[in-house]
Amino acid sequence: MDQPLPLAEIAHSHLTFVEGFALDCGVTLPALTVAFRTYGTLNSERSNAVLVCHALTGDQYVAEISPVTGKGGWWDLVIGPGRPIDTDRFFVICANVLGGCMGSTGARSPKDDGSGDRWGTDFPPVTIRDMVRAQKRLIDHLGITRLFAVLGGSMGGMQVLQWAASYPECVFAALPIATAAYHSAQNIAFHEVGRQAIFADPHWNNGQYWRDGLIPARGLAVARMCAHITYLSEEALTRKFGRRLQNAPKDAGEVMSLFGEMFEVESYLRHQGSTFVQRFDANAYLTITRACDFFDLAADYDGDLANAFRGTRTRFLLASFSSDWLYPTAASRSIARALNRAGANVSFVEFPTDKGHDAFLLDEPDFHRTLAGFVRGCAMHAGLPG
Amino acid sequence: MTTLDPVRFVAKNMRLDLELIARTIAPGSRVLDIGCGDGALIEKLFHEKGCDARGIEIDMAEVTQAVAHGLPVMHGDADVDLAHYPDAAFDYVVLSRTLQAVEQPRSVLRQMLRIGTRAVVSFPNFGHWLVRWQLLSTGRMPMTTTWSRPWHETPNIHPCTIRDFFDLCANEGYVVETWMAIDDAGGRAPWRRFPRLANLFGEQGLFVLRRA
Numbered sequence: 001m002d003q004p005l006p007l008a009e010i011a012h013s014h015l016t017f018v019e020g021f022a023l024d025c026g027v028t029l030p031a032l033t034v035a036f037r038t039y040g041t042l043n044s045e046r047s048n049a050v051l052v053c054h055a056l057t058g059d060q061y062v063a064e065i066s067p068v069t070g071k072g073g074w075w076d077l078v079i080g081p082g083r084p085i086d087t088d089r090f091f092v093i094c095a096n097v098l099g100g101c102m103g104s105t106g107a108r109s110p111k112d113d114g115s116g117d118r119w120g121t122d123f124p125p126v127t128i129r130d131m132v133r134a135q136k137r138l139i140d141h142l143g144i145t146r147l148f149a150v151l152g153g154s155m156g157g158m159q160v161l162q163w164a165a166s167y168p169e170c171v172f173a174a175l176p177i178a179t180a181a182y183h184s185a186q187n188i189a190f191h192e193v194g195r196q197a198i199f200a201d202p203h204w205n206n207g208q209y210w211r212d213g214l215i216p217a218r219g220l221a222v223a224r225m226c227a228h229i230t231y232l233s234e235e236a237l238t239r240k241f242g243r244r245l246q247n248a249p250k251d252a253g254e255v256m257s258l259f260g261e262m263f264e265v266e267s268y269l270r271h272q273g274s275t276f277v278q279r280f281d282a283n284a285y286l287t288i289t290r291a292c293d294f295f296d297l298a299a300d301y302d303g304d305l306a307n308a309f310r311g312t313r314t315r316f317l318l319a320s321f322s323s324d325w326l327y328p329t330a331a332s333r334s335i336a337r338a339l340n341r342a343g344a345n346v347s348f349v350e351f352p353t354d355k356g357h358d359a360f361l362l363d364e365p366d367f368h369r370t371l372a373g374f375v376r377g378c379a380m381h382a383g384l385p386g
Numbered sequence: 387m388t389t390l391d392p393v394r395f396v397a398k399n400m401r402l403d404l405e406l407i408a409r410t411i412a413p414g415s416r417v418l419d420i421g422c423g424d425g426a427l428i429e430k431l432f433h434e435k436g437c438d439a440r441g442i443e444i445d446m447a448e449v450t451q452a453v454a455h456g457l458p459v460m461h462g463d464a465d466v467d468l469a470h471y472p473d474a475a476f477d478y479v480v481l482s483r484t485l486q487a488v489e490q491p492r493s494v495l496r497q498m499l500r501i502g503t504r505a506v507v508s509f510p511n512f513g514h515w516l517v518r519w520q521l522l523s524t525g526r527m528p529m530t531t532t533w534s535r536p537w538h539e540t541p542n543i544h545p546c547t548i549r550d551f552f553d554l555c556a557n558e559g560y561v562v563e564t565w566m567a568i569d570d571a572g573g574r575a576p577w578r579r580f581p582r583l584a585n586l587f588g589e590q591g592l593f594v595l596r597r598a
Contacts, residue, residue: 315458336460337470345438347453348460350446370454377456 003203004274006215007281010067012060012096012103013037017137021105027124030112034138035103036060036095039079040087042142048384049144050085051135052094053152053159056227056288057280059102062094063087068102068279077363084372089379090148097159098134099126099287105134107207107283120283121207128155128295132162139170148382149375151175153360154327155288158295161335164316165297165308173378175371177319178360180331181305181338182296187326190230191289194223198282207283220282221273228272233323233356241265298338305338312339315381316346317374319367321359347374403508403590404430406568407482410506410594411435415477418442418502420464420494421484425452428459442467465489468497476502483590485509486542492554499560499597508592511567513547513585532589548585551593560595567591 012035021032037060042049052062052075059066063073063080079085079092096104107123110116139147150163150171157179164174180187201219203209209216229237245261301307316339320332329350336348351367353359360367379386404427411417413435419427422441431437442462443449452459460467464481465488479502481494486509488494498505510532520528527537533545546554548567555562566578567588578584584591 317453318460333461336462337467340460340467340470341472343472343475345440345458346460347458348462349449349453350461351450352446366450366454370450373454373456377458380456 003214004217004277006210006213007101007108007279008068010103012067014103015138015141017141021134021137023124023130024127025125029105029124031105032098032134032137033103033105033109034095034098034134035100036093036138037062037064038094039063039092040090042091042144043385046144047146047148047382048090049139049142049147050090050092050149050151051139051147051163052079052085052092053131053135053150053156053163054094054097055152055154055156056292057224057276057285058156059100060094060096061102063092066279069275074361077361077368078371084368084375085149085151089384093138093142095135095138097131097155097288099123099131099284099291101281101284106281107287108210108281118210120210121286123283123287125294126287126291128158128162128291129166129300131291132159132166135159135163136167136170146170146172148384149173149175149378151177151371152179153177154179154357155292157327158292158297161297161308164312164314165301168309168312168314171314172382173315173317173375175317175319175374176332176335178321178324178327178332178357179335180327181298181335183293184331188293190226191293193226195286195289197222197226198286201282204282207286209282215277216282217274217277220277220280220285221270223285224276224280225269225273228269230326231356231358233325233354235323235354236356237265239354241268304341305335306341309339309342309344312342312344314344315378316344317371318346318348319360319370320350321355321357321364321367322350322352323354324357324359326357403482403568403592406566406592407480407506407508408434410564410592411437411478411480413437416475417478417480418471418476419480419482420468420498421481421487422452422459423448425455425457425459427480427482428452428457429455432457464494468494468501471497471501473500474503478502478504478506480506482506482508483510486512486544486546488544491544491546492558495554495558495560495595499595503596504563505560505595506593507551507595508568508590509546509551510542510590511548511585511588512545513549514589515586518586548588548591549581551591552581555593555595559598561598563594563596565591565593 014035016033020028022028062075096102099106107119150160152160157176160176198219201216203214204216241264244264248262298305318332320329339346417439419441428439431439441459449461479498517528567584568590
């Protein structure tokens with residue numbers, strides 16, 4: 001693989017809070033930058049705000065062309081005019097997570113210690129709760145006291161759960177999608193394979209790779225390939241690729257080729273890996289996978305998830321996908337049951353699909369119809385003008 | 387092994403059944419509807435009585451329909467999911483034409499009266515004269531518009547009669563606050579004082595129970 005260029009420095013719209021930002025790990029960041037995008041118009045009562053929380057490798061460009069990849073927003077199907085979250089009606093906010101690499105404070109940010117150095121691997125470990133606290137700063141700054149809805153899939157769903165637990169009065173409706181209330185040993189195991197691949201890259205340079213203008217591209221690509229398998233289902237892989245072969249590339253020194261051929265699925269995964277390294281930073285990948293792994297919401301509430309939601313008046317929609325084995329339906333069901341124990345108002349639907357975990361990002365008409373209906377119902381209960 | 391789609395008991399006159407159930411529920415109550423289908427009762431109770439009504443449904447297509455309609459419904463199974471609700475969380479827990487299809491009717495009833503102050507239960511009456519007549523005259527399992535599936539296909543694994551249900555309530559120590567038999571047209575049948583006649587002519591029974 002050719003050595004790709006380091007992730008481009010792009011100016012992302014952002015706010016910087018200069019007062020210190022205390023993290024769960026005990027470190028206080030001297031300043032906090034939150035890069036974010038908004039869509040639609042905040043009404044005069046400031047009652048129509050919807051916060052979207054992005055997944056592990058997502059970003060704030062939820063419903064517009066990404067300045068990094070040049071591709072459309074990652075949730076164009078859900079957010080936009082006439083979409084289930086209708087930006088003609090709602091004011092949608094999406095912020096790059098703390099620890100990310102799209103403009104919010106993270107390992108790529110300067111250390112602010114006068115050295116001009118980046119944080120790199122010195123960046124302190126962050127938690128999902130830290131990410132949510134950073135978003136809360138932004139929401140407070142925007143003068144929004146109650147979010148009409150907070151939604152997100154995968155790691156975004158973890159943030160939604162944390163929002164509902166930490167700031168119940170600020171969340172009218174919560175939509176944790178294809179997610180879990182804690183990372184299982186299997187989830188952690190897959191992340192660890194990815195991290196080890198990054199560490200093993202010859203350009204890793206103890207996390208100081210930028211000093212040589214290099215990136216641990218090979219390791220990061222392998223991490224992505226491994227993770228990408230977990231986002232799909234066996235059925236979907238079989239449907240898309242089966243055992244079909246294609247011609248191997250000519251410069252195929254690294255191809256275990258028999259008769260000059262390779263499997264289509266191999267080619268597909270390599271493509272996923274090589275495009276990923278052009279848009280994501282290895283240290284950010286380490287920071288964020290770690291945040292997911294340490295997520296265990298019940299642990300903060302005496303081991304009972306119901307305690308996280310006692311007395312809540314938030315309306316919940318839990319949605320899962322039948323072929324998702326990364327955050328399976330059972331994980332959503334156990335959250336739904338904890339919410340029942342807490343007496344919360346909860347809707348819970350599983351959508352039949354063979355697309356695996358990624359289904360939450362894809363064209364799933366029943367899912368989108370259900371999102372729209374749930375949001376419409378909540379808007380009526382919240383007394384939002386139609 | 388293939389999993390069979392859950393088969394719902396089809397009411398002859400669902401609208402009237404729900405209408406009669408809705409009449410038993412006080413305005414502004416907290417209600418849980420078990421086996422709520424597409425959520426018709428929940429919607430009715432919310433719009434007409436200002437109730438905080440929620441539902442559980444086992445058929446995922448119905449759940450999707452209900453939530454897409456803006457109603458708070460979750461996928462769940464009466465036999466296992468009621469255990470996850472706190473005591474006295476609801477004023478009414480409704481089980482409409484579903485009792486005969488659950489695995490453990492006695493424990494479902496017990497759960498209903500744990501999590502709710504009152505239980506509203508409707509079920510098709512296996513003591514109806516047509517059912518009796520068919521069994522007597524043909525010696526075969528009855529097939530009527532209400533009991534419309536062959537014995538090996540039916541989801542209705544625990545049929546009972548109105549008199550059986552009175553017995554169960556007595557054994558379990560539940561107070562029958564009100565009850566009625568509903569005739570074939572779905573209207574209230576006039577056998578309030580004669581349970582034996584109700585058990586012969588009632589197409590279904592509707593009971594409101596509370597703990598003693």
